[in-house]
Amino acid sequence: MTEPEARVYEPVIGVEIHVQLRTQTKMFCGCALSFGEEPNTYVCPICLGHPGTLPVTNAEAVHFALMIAMAFDCDIAPRSIFHRKNYFYPDLPKGYQISQYDLPLARNGRLGDVRIHRVHMEEDAAKLIHAGRSGRIHGAETSVVDFNRGGTPLVEIVTEPDLRSPHEAAEFGRLLQATLRRLGVSDVNMEEGSLRVDANVSIRPAGTATLGTKAELKNMNSFRFLERGIAAEIGRQERIVHAGGQVEQETLHYDPQTGNLTSLRSKEEAHDYRYFPEPDLPPVAPTEAMLKRAREALPELPAARADRLERDLELPAETARLLAFRFELGDFFESAVEAAGNGHVRALANWMTNELAARIGDADPAGTSLEPSALAQLVAMVEAKQVSASAAKEVLDVLLEEGGDPVAVVEAKGLGRAESGELEAIVERAIADNPDAVEKIRSGKTQAIGAIVGAVMRETKGRADGGEVQRMISERIGAG
Amino acid sequence: MSDELLGLTVAQQATRIEAGELSAAEAFDYWRGRAAGDELNAYLWVADEVPDDAGRLPPIAVKDLFCVRGVPSMAGSRILEGYRPPYTATSVRNLEDAGVRVLGKTNQDEFAMGSSNENSGFGPVENPWDRTRVPGGSSGGSAAAVAAGTAPWAIGTDTGGSIRQPASLCGVVGMKPTYGAVSRYGMIAFASSLDQCGPLTRDVTDAALLLSHLQGRDPCDSTSLGIPGGVELPSAERLDGLRFGVWGMDEPGLEPGVAQQVDATLARIEELGGGVEQIELPNAKYGIPAYYVIAPAEASANLARYDGVRYGPRKGDGDLTALYEQTRHDGFGEEVRRRIMIGTYALSSGYYEAYYGTAQKVRTRIAEDLAAAFERVDFVVSPTSATVAFRLGERTQDPLAMYLSDYYTVPMPLAGIPAISIPCGLSEGLPVGFQIAGPAFSEARILDAAHALEKSIGFEGVPVT
Numbered sequence: 001m002t003e004p005e006a007r008v009y010e011p012v013i014g015v016e017i018h019v020q021l022r023t024q025t026k027m028f029c030g031c032a033l034s035f036g037e038e039p040n041t042y043v044c045p046i047c048l049g050h051p052g053t054l055p056v057t058n059a060e061a062v063h064f065a066l067m068i069a070m071a072f073d074c075d076i077a078p079r080s081i082f083h084r085k086n087y088f089y090p091d092l093p094k095g096y097q098i099s100q101y102d103l104p105l106a107r108n109g110r111l112g113d114v115r116i117h118r119v120h121m122e123e124d125a126a127k128l129i130h131a132g133r134s135g136r137i138h139g140a141e142t143s144v145v146d147f148n149r150g151g152t153p154l155v156e157i158v159t160e161p162d163l164r165s166p167h168e169a170a171e172f173g174r175l176l177q178a179t180l181r182r183l184g185v186s187d188v189n190m191e192e193g194s195l196r197v198d199a200n201v202s203i204r205p206a207g208t209a210t211l212g213t214k215a216e217l218k219n220m221n222s223f224r225f226l227e228r229g230i231a232a233e234i235g236r237q238e239r240i241v242h243a244g245g246q247v248e249q250e251t252l253h254y255d256p257q258t259g260n261l262t263s264l265r266s267k268e269e270a271h272d273y274r275y276f277p278e279p280d281l282p283p284v285a286p287t288e289a290m291l292k293r294a295r296e297a298l299p300e301l302p303a304a305r306a307d308r309l310e311r312d313l314e315l316p317a318e319t320a321r322l323l324a325f326r327f328e329l330g331d332f333f334e335s336a337v338e339a340a341g342n343g344h345v346r347a348l349a350n351w352m353t354n355e356l357a358a359r360i361g362d363a364d365p366a367g368t369s370l371e372p373s374a375l376a377q378l379v380a381m382v383e384a385k386q387v388s389a390s391a392a393k394e395v396l397d398v399l400l401e402e403g404g405d406p407v408a409v410v411e412a413k414g415l416g417r418a419e420s421g422e423l424e425a426i427v428e429r430a431i432a433d434n435p436d437a438v439e440k441i442r443s444g445k446t447q448a449i450g451a452i453v454g455a456v457m458r459e460t461k462g463r464a465d466g467g468e469v470q471r472m473i474s475e476r477i478g479a480g
Numbered sequence: 481m482s483d484e485l486l487g488l489t490v491a492q493q494a495t496r497i498e499a500g501e502l503s504a505a506e507a508f509d510y511w512r513g514r515a516a517g518d519e520l521n522a523y524l525w526v527a528d529e530v531p532d533d534a535g536r537l538p539p540i541a542v543k544d545l546f547c548v549r550g551v552p553s554m555a556g557s558r559i560l561e562g563y564r565p566p567y568t569a570t571s572v573r574n575l576e577d578a579g580v581r582v583l584g585k586t587n588q589d590e591f592a593m594g595s596s597n598e599n600s601g602f603g604p605v606e607n608p609w610d611r612t613r614v615p616g617g618s619s620g621g622s623a624a625a626v627a628a629g630t631a632p633w634a635i636g637t638d639t640g641g642s643i644r645q646p647a648s649l650c651g652v653v654g655m656k657p658t659y660g661a662v663s664r665y666g667m668i669a670f671a672s673s674l675d676q677c678g679p680l681t682r683d684v685t686d687a688a689l690l691l692s693h694l695q696g697r698d699p700c701d702s703t704s705l706g707i708p709g710g711v712e713l714p715s716a717e718r719l720d721g722l723r724f725g726v727w728g729m730d731e732p733g734l735e736p737g738v739a740q741q742v743d744a745t746l747a748r749i750e751e752l753g754g755g756v757e758q759i760e761l762p763n764a765k766y767g768i769p770a771y772y773v774i775a776p777a778e779a780s781a782n783l784a785r786y787d788g789v790r791y792g793p794r795k796g797d798g799d800l801t802a803l804y805e806q807t808r809h810d811g812f813g814e815e816v817r818r819r820i821m822i823g824t825y826a827l828s829s830g831y832y833e834a835y836y837g838t839a840q841k842v843r844t845r846i847a848e849d850l851a852a853a854f855e856r857v858d859f860v861v862s863p864t865s866a867t868v869a870f871r872l873g874e875r876t877q878d879p880l881a882m883y884l885s886d887y888y889t890v891p892m893p894l895a896g897i898p899a900i901s902i903p904c905g906l907s908e909g910l911p912v913g914f915q916i917a918g919p920a921f922s923e924a925r926i927l928d929a930a931h932a933l934e935k936s937i938g939f940e941g942v943p944v945t
Contacts, residue, residue, distance in 0.1 A: 045567050049785040051560065051668040052547045052569060054701050084781050086827070088804055095784020145789070274827035276836060279672035279778060281702055 009203040009241065011234045012211060013169050014117075014161035017176060018154050019186045020124065020194040021064045026151035027123040028055030028098060035192055039146035047151035049093030054280050057082075061153035062284060064185040065105055065121050066294035068155055071183055071301055072109030072116045079285045080105045080120075082278035087271050090145050091126040098123050099156075101275045105284060111179065112303055114172050115160040121284075126150030149193075155185075161200065161211065166230035170223040173197055177223075178302040178325040190221055197226055201233045203241065212237075213247045217254055218264065229254030232261055305330060313337070319349050322357075328364040329357065335372035340380060348379050355396060369403030370396070378406040390462040391415040415463055423456075423464055427472050430455040441477055449473055485510050485538075490633045490686045491713075493538045505534035508581060511632055515541065515584045518630040520606040522621040525552050526584035536579025540690075541631035543622050544585045545592060545668040546572050546677075555668040556588040556618075558601040559786045559811025561793055569666020570698045571635065571677045578693040583631055586621030590813050591783065592639055592670040594618045595885035597646070598876055599815040606872070607650060609910055613869040616646030616885075622680045623650040633690055634680040639671050640771050641864075641889025643678045644901035648864035648913020651903040651939065653687045653930075654680045658920045659896035660705040661691075663698030669782040671775035672703075674893040684902060684930045688713050691923065707923055714924075714931035720753030722929060724916075725857035727761050728888055733866045737907025742863045745904040745914045748936045749861075754929075759853050759860065763845040767890040768883055770846065773826050773839035774894075780823030786811065818879065847895035854919045859929060862888045864901040864913030892917050900930050903939040911939075 025032055029046035046053040069076050083101035099122035109116035126147040132140030157176070163169045177188045177195060188195040196219050202212035217233055220226040232254060237247050251265040286294075300308075306324035309315045315323070323330040333352045337345055356365060356375070378399070382392045387410055395409050410416055430452050431438060440448035449470060456469045485493060485507065496502040508530045515526045524544050542548065545555035547565035554560035572582065589599040597605040597620025605620040607613040608628035615624040619636025623646035626634050636643045638656035647654025655678045662677040669675060679690035692711035698704045726746060729739060746756050788794030788807035795810050796803035812820070826835035853860050866887055875882040892899040899917035906912065914933070918926045 045565070048790055050547075050565065050567075050791065051553070051555065051563070051785070052545075052565070052666045054665050056700060056702055086781055086784060088784065088787065090787075090789050090800065093785060093790060094781075095787065096781050272829040274781075274824065274829070274832075276777065276781070276827055276832070279703075 008206045009238055010206040011164060011166075011230070012161045012202050012204060012214075013163035013166075013230060014159045014200045014214075015163070015169060015173065016159075016198045016200065017157040017173075018124075018196040019068070019157065019180055019188065021061050021153040021155060022184075022186055022194075023058055023060040023064065023153050025058060025060075027058050027061055027121070027153035029151055031151065033152055034148050035194075037148055039144075039148060042148040043150070047093070048147055049095075055098055055278075057281055057284070058153055061121060062105075062286070063290065063294055063297075064153075064183075065119065065155050066286060066290065067183050067185055067297055068157070068180065069106035069109065069119045070294055070298055071179060072106075072111050072119065072157075074106035074109030074116060074119055076106045076286060076291070077103060077284075079103070079283045081283045082121075082281045083275045084278050085122075086274045089125070090143065091128045091150070093126065093147065093150060097125065098278055098281070112172060112175055114162045117158045117160050118156075119158075120156050122154050122156060124149055124152040124154050161202070161214075166227040166234070169199060169230055170227040173223045173226060174325070175303060178327070182299055182302055182327045184299075190223075197223075199226060199230050199233075201230055201237070202247070203234060203237045213249050215247065215249065216251045217261075218251055220254060220256075225254065225256040228256060228259070229261075232259055236261055299327075302327065313345050313349075315346065315349050319353050322353050323349065326357075328366060329353075332365040332372055332375075336376040336379075339373035340376035344376075344379050344383050347383055348376060351375065351379050351396075355393060359396070359400060368400045370399045371403065374399050374404070374406055381406060381410070385417060385465065386410075387415060387417050388463055388465045390457075390466070391417075394462070415461075417463055417465075423460065423469070423472070426456055426459050426464075427469065427476060430459070431473065431476055438477055485632075486514070486629050489682050490538050491689055493632065494536075494689075497536060497538075503534070504536055504538075504579070504581075505530050507538045507632075508534045508583070511539050511583050511630075514630045515625070518625065518628070520608060520611070520615070520624045520628060520630075521603050522587055522605050522615075522624040522628070522630060523584045524554065524556070524587050524602055524621070527582065531581055535576070535581045538632040539581045539583035540575060541583050541586050541622055541625045541634040542572060543619050543634070543636045544588050545637060545670075546585075546635065547666040547668065548572055548582055548585070551582065551585060553585065553668070554601070555591050556600040556602060557590040557811065557813070557816070559792055559808070560668075561601070561811075563792050565666075567666065570663035570700060571694050572666065574663075574696060575635075575693055580693065584625075586619070586625055586631075586634060586636075588621055588636075589618035589642075590816050591668070591779065592618040592637055592642055592675070593779070593815050593819055595641070595645055595882055596870070596872075596875065597621065597624075598872065599813055601813055604872055607869045609651065610869065613871050613910070614649065614874075616649035616865070616869065618642040618646075619654075619680060620646050623647050623652055623654065626650070626652045626680050626682060633682070633686055635677055635690070635694070636680050637667060637670075637675055637677050638889075638893065639674045639676075639775060640893060641886040643680060644864050644889050644899060644913065644915060645885060647680055647901045648903070648915075649869040649911065651906075651911030651913075652680055652682060653684055653900065653902050653934075654678065655687050655691065655900040655923075655926075656892060656898060657691060657695065657707065657923055658898045659893070660703055661707045661898070661921070661923070662694045663696065663701040663704045665698055665700040665704075669779075671778040672782060673778060674771075674775060676893070684900070684927055684934050685713055687900070688927045688931075691927075707921055709924070711923055711927070714927040716928035716932040717935060718753050719749055719929060719932050722753075722859065723755045723757065723857040724749050724859050724861050725757055725759035725853050726861050727759050727764065727853075728862045729758075731866060731887065733884060733887070734863060735867045735907065738863050738865070738867060738912050741905035741907055741912040742914060745933065745937065746861075748933060752932055752936055757857065759857060761846070761849040761853065761860075761891065763842065763849050764891050766842045767846055767894060768887060770839040770842040771886070771890040771894060772822070772883055773835050774843065776819040776823030777826045777836050777839075778823070780820045780827065783812075783816070783820055815879070843894045846891050850891065850895045850897060850917070851919075858918065858925065860917045862915050864888055864915040868907050868910035868912060888915060896920060898923050898926060900926050902930050902934050902937070904933075904937050905939070
């Protein structure tokens with residue numbers, strides 16, 4: 001009989017994601033969406049829950065939700081309905097949220113290695129602002145409500161508890177985010193709240209199949225915090241179990257600054273939402289035309305693209321992933337590959353993920369003056385040793401800023417590769433000017449070569465290839 | 481000229497207006513004077529002046545729960561005291577487009593919950609035939625105003641009988657159209673799957689005229705369809721070849737005087753060439769229980785928004801729970817609170833299947849009974865109400881007795897089908913209503929049959945003083 005302390009526990013994690021859709025208008029009324037605008041200016045009688053108002057389903061939201069369901073290979077319900085989820089809170093103007101319950105839009109999908117349990121549509125609540133020290137409800141003296149957000153279309157995605165570590169959960173979150181971004185259905189910005197991730201965490205003895213009691217971690221602002229929060233929760237549950245106790249079902253908030261987990265709601269306070277079918281709305285029964293339109297709107301998704309880049313272009317996994325997850329980079333890259341006639345693919349990928357990414361940050365390369373064909377040509381020039389790598393970086397800066405043709409830029413700035421004869425002369429001079437360094441090198445301190453290489457590079461204004469310079473110096477010194 | 485209008489139907493007044501013998505402004509002013517002189521507490525608000533554009537038809541009295549921009553619209557409840565909506569209900573806008581202006585807002589049972597207008601937050605309405613008696617409900621104010629000649633016509637809403645039953649008790653015509661015929665946008669909701677807007681008028685022709693303007697598909701109401709083909713003014717004078725199925729004549733609560741008038745009406749139907757046969761609606765007896773589970777359940781959600789946060793009076797000392805509890809306790813009357821509790825209970829975890837789930841299945845059974853009846857007959861007929869108008873206070877201590885007032889009227893909204901009540905005679909000096917129901921979207925045929933029957937009955941309606 002194994003003592004609890006001696007057992008190894010494995011974490012079992014599922015995630016629940018709320019995605020705000022970037023539709024023209026709210027889920028059930030004609031108000032435009034907004035973020036950070038003056039409070040209560042993007043509202044109407046419907047999303048304020050005025051007497052006598054009725055909801056009308058947003059067709060674009062249904063289209064986006066279908067795209068999401070198809071991206072996850074879900075079974076799409078031929079007929080799904082809306083339900084009223086009833087509870088009282090000031091951010092819920094009708095006193096119920098229109099959501100979906102036991103007949104959701106889609107079920108049984110998959111993203112990567114994780115099974116998707118269901119995908120459904122609902123409306124977002126308004127925003128409560130608590131006026132107090134922490135900005136949170138405890139200790140606040142007054143609270144005010146901004147209804148601009150209320151009624152924004154949401155898609156809720158629930159996974160099966162297939163994740164087995166905090167890192168896996170965070171990675172899955174990133175894949176999901178990249179996929180939804182590629183679909184173009186949401187800004188998926190965790191800081192702005194267009195992507196909200198909750199994690200359901202439980203532990204069980206390793207190798208068993210039954211599920212332990214889960215705790216819910218609500219709404220972390222980044223995948224890094226998600227990972228940390230889940231790790232903290234696993235630790236908390238392990239300590240309870242090792243001490244012989246039972247994990248309680250509860251909802252927790254993780255504070256990334258302090259690392260503390262605070263309980264928000266315990267099981268006894270769990271709501272009875274009194275769900276019943278929404279009588280004001282007809283069922284959602286996607287027609288063949290709607291399904292076709294959603295299918296045709298699906299782009300190549302990140303996971304599939306990463307696979308393809310790895311497989312067909314033989315890129316390293318990490319490079320492929322980066323180009324797939326940041327689809328603007330991927331699009332630019334593939335245009336450049338095409339312009340290059342499929343030459344120098346590896347080198348091109350490296351230039352994209354290192355030099356270009358570092359220079360443009362999160363921006364879209366298509367928004368710069370650099371043309372994919374220009375990058376392709378530049379890389380070809382480097383590979384052909386017509387220009388040194390460091391000179392090419394300068395050229396890249398110019399191309400990003402002003403556009404144009406790399407050949408012309410190289411000529412205009414005199415950045416052409418230093419010719420051998422010219423270079424030999426410079427190398428000779430540098431060796432002659434640095435006798436101490438030469439001494440050190442000959443006595444075994446090979447790092448001293450750096451000083452001579454540096455002198456040569458300065459003189460050639462970076463047009464020489466560092467590696468070649470070093471080789472020439474070594475030869476000269478060795479020979480002489 | 482003025483009191484002459486009192487004796488004219490809207491259709492007749494419309495003819496005069498069209499002929500230039502009467503201006504819409506004069507008509508408005510006359511009816512405004514009549515409404516302002518109401519002594520039955522039928523009105524909660526009356527227009528204080530003739531509008532600049534008085535339209536093309538006589539003005540209309542509108543049940544308080546219809547939102548009219550800038551006009552107090554409180555659904556007869558203190559929880560909406562002072563509320564003036566920022567928008568107007570589609571049904572009222574349709575009337576405005578047709579040249580009809582709003583004369584006033586009529587009193588009603590609070591949130592349409594009641595059968596006597598005694599549940600109003602603003603006092604009961606009296607029946608013009610006998611001011612110690614109720615006008616029926618929940619559209620009691622609209623029915624009383626038309627009967628008393630303080631409105632030429634009116635609109636109300638019918639969820640379990642709230643147009644037809646007061647029409648019956650007040651001796652006027654009242655019709656509930658097919659569910660979806662008229663937009664619900666702007667109608668302060670009671671029970672979403674049952675509520676419908678409909679006419680209360682002096683005669684069947686006026687009802688048809690009003691319905692023709694009200695009906696239509698509304699993009700703001702996803703459950704609206706309009707009436708395919710629209711509504712024509714009825715012209716039938718005979719009932720040859722039409723089959724009428726009568727039910728419910730052996731219910732114990734049916735007053736003998738009422739039964740007598742209904743029997744006399746059935747004889748008229750035969751005189752006009754119609755056939756009358758007995759039919760059974762085996763599940764109709766479950767109508768009241770089913771209705772009084774479904775309607776309160778939907779209402780418990782529809783009334784959750786009245787919390788003092790965004791509109792209406794706000795009570796409580798600042799704590800959220802106190803705000804909710806005091807605002808809602810003080811604002812809602814007893815019957816409303818009762819139905820919210822019933823509805824909440826019926827939807828709660830562990831009870832949903834037993835109550836709401838089962839009630840919806842019973843609802844289907846009732847709809848099936850009616851559909852089966854319509855295989856054999858063209859119309860299903862009965863008394864509208866088992867009794868004539870009862871006395872004020874008579875049923876207020878016994879909610880169940882009050883609920884039974886709707887016995888004959890609840891099956892139709894449960895099935896979504898249309899039905900009209902026309903006055904068919906008097907019993908002990910008080911009006912008796914005859915109900916004619918038809919399949920979905922059979923309004924035109926119902927109106928024709930009612931028109932022919934009305935002519936034969938020759939009811940002298942208006943007990944005007």
